[in-house]
Amino acid sequence: LAKTTQPISMDSYEGQEVNITCSHNNIATNDYITWYQQFPSQGPRFIIQGYKTKVTNEVASLFIPADRKSSTLSLPRVSLSDTAVYYCLVGDKNTGRRALTFGSGTRLQVQP
Amino acid sequence: EAGVAQSPRYKIIEKRQSVAFWCNPISGHATLYWYQQILGQGPKLLIQFQNNGVVDDSQLPKDRFSAERLKGVDSTLKIQPAKLEDSAVYLCASSLTTAMESEKLFFGSGTQLSVL
Numbered sequence: 001l002a003k004t005t006q007p008i009s010m011d012s013y014e015g016q017e018v019n020i021t022c023s024h025n026n027i028a029t030n031d032y033i034t035w036y037q038q039f040p041s042q043g044p045r046f047i048i049q050g051y052k053t054k055v056t057n058e059v060a061s062l063f064i065p066a067d068r069k070s071s072t073l074s075l076p077r078v079s080l081s082d083t084a085v086y087y088c089l090v091g092d093k094n095t096g097r098r099a100l101t102f103g104s105g106t107r108l109q110v111q112p
Numbered sequence: 113e114a115g116v117a118q119s120p121r122y123k124i125i126e127k128r129q130s131v132a133f134w135c136n137p138i139s140g141h142a143t144l145y146w147y148q149q150i151l152g153q154g155p156k157l158l159i160q161f162q163n164n165g166v167v168d169d170s171q172l173p174k175d176r177f178s179a180e181r182l183k184g185v186d187s188t189l190k191i192q193p194a195k196l197e198d199s200a201v202y203l204c205a206s207s208l209t210t211a212m213e214s215e216k217l218f219f220g221s222g223t224q225l226s227v228l
Contacts, residue, residue: 034216036217041221041222041224042219042221042222043116043203043205043219043220043221043222044155044203044217044219045219046216046217046218049216087154091215100157100215100217101157102147102154102155102156103154104153104154105154
C-alpha cells in the first residue's frame with residue numbers, strides 16, 4: 001500500500017499561488033493520485049486526479065513528474081475560502097476496488 | 113444531483129449505550145464506505161461495501177461495530193456498546209465503480225458522535 005507524506009501545515013495570503021507537494025515513493029504502476037479538500041464540519045471533497053504529467057481543471061492544477069514519486073497540487077490566487085485541509089491519496093486503477101487511505105493532510109491557512 | 117445523505121447530524125450518548133447512523137449514497141453508486149474521523153486526523157476506513165457485499169472490513173472493531181447494506185443501497189453503521197474513544201465524526205462516502213480510473217469518493221457531511 002503506497003504511503004503518502006505531505007507537510008502538516010502551510011500559510012499563505014490572499015491572491016498568492018499555493019503549491020502543496022506530496023511524496024509517494026512507493027507508488028505502484030497502476031496508482032492514480034487524487035487530492036481532496038476538507039472544510040470544518042464537512043466531508044472531504046474531490047479536487048483533482050491524475051496519473052502523469054499535468055492535469056488542470058477549474059479549481060486547481062496537478063503536476064506529476066516522470067518518476068511519479070511525488071505530486072504537487074497548485075492552487076492559483078487563493079482566497080480566504082481556500083482555508084481547509086488538503087489530502088493527497090494514491091489509489092489503484094482497475095483493482096478489486098481498494099478504498100482510498102487518507103493520511104493526516106496539509107492544513108492550509110489563508111490570511112487576508 | 114443529490115449528494116450522499118447522512119443522519120443524524122449530531123448524536124450525544126453515554127458510554128455503554130448503543131447508537132446507529134444511516135447513510136443514503138448517490139443513486140447508482142455501487143460502492144459505499146464508512147470512515148471514522150477523529151479530531152485532527154484524516155478519515156480512517158471502517159468498512160467498504162460493493163453493492164451489498166463487504167469488500168473490506170479489516171479495520172472495523174467487530175466486537176462493538178457492525179454495518180449492513182441491505183438491498184445494495186442504504187446502509188447503517190451501529191456501535192454497541194459505545195466507548196469514550198468512539199467520539200468522532202462518522203463519514204459515509206460512495207463511488208461509481210468504473211474500470212477507467214481510480215475511485216472518486218463523494219462524501220456526506222457526517223455524523224458527529226460525542227460519547228460522554
